[in-house]
Amino acid sequence: MRTITDDIRTNILQEQYIPDHLFIYVLKGAIRVFDGNKSLSYQAGDACIARKNRLAKYELLPSKEPFEPILFCFDEPFLLEFREKHAIKAEPVASKETFLEVKKSSLIDSFIQSIKPYYKGAMELDEAFEDLKYEELLIILLKNRPELTNLLFDFRKPGKIDLEDFMVQHYKFNVSVSRFAYLTGRSLSAFKRDFKAIFNETPSRWLVERRLQEAYFLMDKKAQKPSDIYTDLGFESLSHFSTSFKKAYGYTPSILASKPNKNPNP
Numbered sequence: 072m073r074t075i076t077d078d079i080r081t082n083i084l085q086e087q088y089i090p091d092h093l094f095i096y097v098l099k100g101a102i103r104v105f106d107g108n109k110s111l112s113y114q115a116g117d118a119c120i121a122r123k124n125r126l127a128k129y130e131l132l133p134s135k136e137p138f139e140p141i142l143f144c145f146d147e148p149f150l151l152e153f154r155e156k157h158a159i160k161a162e163p164v165a166s167k168e169t170f171l172e173v174k175k176s177s178l179i180d181s182f183i184q185s186i187k188p189y190y191k192g193a194m195e196l197d198e199a200f201e202d203l204k205y206e207e208l209l210i211i212l213l214k215n216r217p218e219l220t221n222l223l224f225d226f227r228k229p230g231k232i233d234l235e236d237f238m239v240q241h242y243k244f245n246v247s248v249s250r251f252a253y254l255t256g257r258s259l260s261a262f263k264r265d266f267k268a269i270f271n272e273t274p275s276r277w278l279v280e281r282r283l284q285e286a287y288f289l290m291d292k293k294a295q296k297p298s299d300i301y302t303d304l305g306f307e308s309l310s311h312f313s314t315s316f317k318k319a320y321g322y323t324p325s326i327l328a329s330k331p332n333k334n335p336n337p
Contacts, residue, residue, distance in 0.1 A: 087128060087244045092145040092223055093121040094173070094208065096183060100138030103130040106169035107241040118173035120212070122222065124229050124254060125169040126244045128303070141183065143208055147226060153209060154224050161224035171219065178211045231256035235269050242281045245305040248274045282306065283319050290328045297324040 096118040103112045104121070105128045112132065113119060121127060131138045153159065173179065186204055189197040196204060213219055234255050241251075251274065252262030266274045282304045289295040301312035316324045 087126050088246050088250055089121050089123055089125045089127055089169075091147070092123045092150075094141075094143040094145065094212070095119050095121060096141040096173075096179075098139045098141055098183070099136040100134040101132035102138060102140070103132055104128070104170055105130070107244065108167070109169070111170055116175065118175075118179060120171040120173060120219070120223075122169055122171065126241050126246065126254070127169055128244070141186070143205060145205070145209065145223065149205060150224060151226070153206065159220060159224055161221050163225045163227060164221045166222060171216070171222070173212065174215055176211075176215055178215065182208055182211055229254050229256045234262070234265050238266075238270075238277075242278055243285070243303060243305050245307065248278075278305070279315055280319070283316055286312070286316065286324065287320070287327070290324060294328075296328055 095113070097113045097115050099115050101112065101114045103110060104119075105111075107126060111119075115134075115136070154161070182204075185207075186196060189200045189204070209223075213223075232255050234257075237255050238251070248262070249259050252259045255262060257265065263274060266272075266277070270277050272280070286297075286300060286304055289300050290297065297312065297316075298309055301309050304312070306312035306315070313323050313325070320327075
């Protein structure tokens with residue numbers, strides 16, 4: 072089953088690594104997405120494709136209605152089967168975009184309406200119609216944006232890229248070192264070796280130090296609260312953030328945040 076259940080939907084919107092191409096249609100509410108470089112907002116009626124092998128963060132925006140998306144994950148086995156069935160010809164292209172706009176159209180609107188009778192609850196489609204609806208949606212998307220062919224049917228693994236540029240742009244994402252290695256086109260051992268040569272530090276230690284430096288700046292110069300920034304900076308919990316901050320600076324982040332001059336040292 073490729074359909075998104077409510078639990079899977081929640082995990083996908085919390086996950087910062089995109090393993091498969093993901094079609095997102097905002098049925099209700101609003102959301103902001105961020106890929107380390109660009110921030111985009113989507114309202115009810117908007118749609119996009121989040122590309123696989125990318126990092127992203129999601130933030131629900133204030134809205135009169137609770138956020139409700141329609142999500143379709145296009146995994147590699149399905150795309151390979153579709154390519155063979157429809158004799159798809161694709162030429163791999165380089166693109167920095169993580170979120171690809173899906174233009175509004177009557178075909179998209181009609182498709183969204185058409186899946187409602189097959190709901191089994193929590194956005195799960197009747198299994199008998201699932202493959203048909205996935206194929207229908209993909210045909211519509213390719214008609215909507217023919218250039219998607221070269222992106223969706225690119226099955227190459229991430230190629231070797233500039234490690235320093237990538238890490239400076241994505242250090243706030245809470246993913247494993249092995250994931251960073253994969254996304255920069257390296258084995259784990261090669262990643263650690265190249266990382267050490269560039270930053271003169273281990274990846275794990277550098278990530279913590281860089282996140283703590285940004286946290287200090289946000290609290291000291293921007294008057295932000297520890298509870299408002301720790302997740303955005305890649306820390307798993309407030310207690311983890313506080314412990315790491317105190318170990319680095321000798322006092323807790325709450326002390327820095329509570330000082331009128333935002334600097335506890337004389």
